[in-house]
Amino acid sequence: MKHITGLIGRDDLVAKVTREARKGRHILLTGPVGVGKSVVLDAVIDRLIVRSDLVVLHVNEHQAKGQFLEIARGLLESGLLKPSALELNDELDELDPAAIQWLRIKRQAGRLSIRDLTAAIVPALHANKGRVIIAVDDLTGVTPTLLAFWLAVCDAAQLISCANEKRKNVAKLWWKMTEIEVPPLSPESARALAQEYMTQTGMLVESPPLFVGHVVQQANGNPQALADLLADSSKERVVDKARIREMRHAAGVRYFDFTPVMIIALASVVGARYLAIGTGDTELYIFAGMVAAVVISARVFIFRGAGKAN
Numbered sequence: 001m002k003h004i005t006g007l008i009g010r011d012d013l014v015a016k017v018t019r020e021a022r023k024g025r026h027i028l029l030t031g032p033v034g035v036g037k038s039v040v041l042d043a044v045i046d047r048l049i050v051r052s053d054l055v056v057l058h059v060n061e062h063q064a065k066g067q068f069l070e071i072a073r074g075l076l077e078s079g080l081l082k083p084s085a086l087e088l089n090d091e092l093d094e095l096d097p098a099a100i101q102w103l104r105i106k107r108q109a110g111r112l113s114i115r116d117l118t119a120a121i122v123p124a125l126h127a128n129k130g131r132v133i134i135a136v137d138d139l140t141g142v143t144p145t146l147l148a149f150w151l152a153v154c155d156a157a158q159l160i161s162c163a164n165e166k167r168k169n170v171a172k173l174w175w176k177m178t179e180i181e182v183p184p185l186s187p188e189s190a191r192a193l194a195q196e197y198m199t200q201t202g203m204l205v206e207s208p209p210l211f212v213g214h215v216v217q218q219a220n221g222n223p224q225a226l227a228d229l230l231a232d233s234s235k236e237r238v239v240d241k242a243r244i245r246e247m248r249h250a251a252g253v254r255y256f257d258f259t260p261v262m263i264i265a266l267a268s269v270v271g272a273r274y275l276a277i278g279t280g281d282t283e284l285y286i287f288a289g290m291v292a293a294v295v296i297s298a299r300v301f302i303f304r305g306a307g308k309a310n
């Protein structure tokens, strides 16, 4: 959505993160999915790039292998890694880094294992200690196997990244990083974002305040949710009041979770069965058996209907 509206309501946060980054800290932006971590990171990178003595590598891949390749490519193109270190043709070492065409060597580099790539990347970072910033769009998926690599990156370069969850099995990495939480957008910023989107896309809405109020309330400060609601409505030729009412109605639907009811029912049946056996009460025994049969068969129908509004 940022490409339509521009970045809204994050000036203070971007300034704060940039300040921390300039101090040389490793930074982790955290917050729920869609809250806007990546766009804040983008804005911070733009500001950091202005300082030309640092090499800023922006890694957008989410899979480990892809991330390693992107780092290798960045180092190669900035001249900090020789092609021969990636087992590429030695003659390429003579070329000006700017003349290296990644597309032509990508396939060959892609054949390297993560271990080979690590063996090329870590020494190159150490040889250029303090000169490289690695900005990774998402580190949520880091696994314990990759922990050593990322810790080595932290030792030699500056790491700036995002995660929507800090998995405990890689806690050592999170300890190295200063966490900055990306909060939900304020209602004013969310309203400004919705209004800007409507202006930019030329959406026709019968009652803009009603519509904006509704989407802002539903999105609850999450820009991705806001983007989804707006994109959904912009498919309509005109958003009239009936459509807004319809959206409200759909949003008002609550789902009832039957799980606890089922657990209590089954526990009572099992309890009754033991009670009947213990006290020798045949009638209770038969009754509990019948209730069990009813509960088990009702379960199928209840779960089938559970998605309906109540």
Ligand SMILES: Nc1ncnc2c1ncn2[C@@H]1O[C@H](COP(=O)(O)OP(=O)(O)OP(=O)(O)O)[C@@H](O)[C@H]1O
Pocket (backbone or CB within 6 Å): 001, 002, 003, 005, 006, 007, 008, 009, 010, 031, 032, 033, 034, 035, 036, 037, 038, 039, 040, 138, 162, 164, 193, 223, 224, 227
């Ligand atoms: N402040 C903002 N102004 C305008 N658009 C925004 C803003 N924040 C986020 N967006 C838009 O909202 C969407 C989600 O943002 P983004 O991808 O940065 O979230 P995220 O927190 O990185 O999500 P994920 O956890 O899925 O990676 C994107 O389309 C982005 O352009």
Ligand SMILES: [Mg+2]
Pocket (backbone or CB within 6 Å): 037, 038, 039, 137, 138, 162
């Ligand atoms: Mg993201």
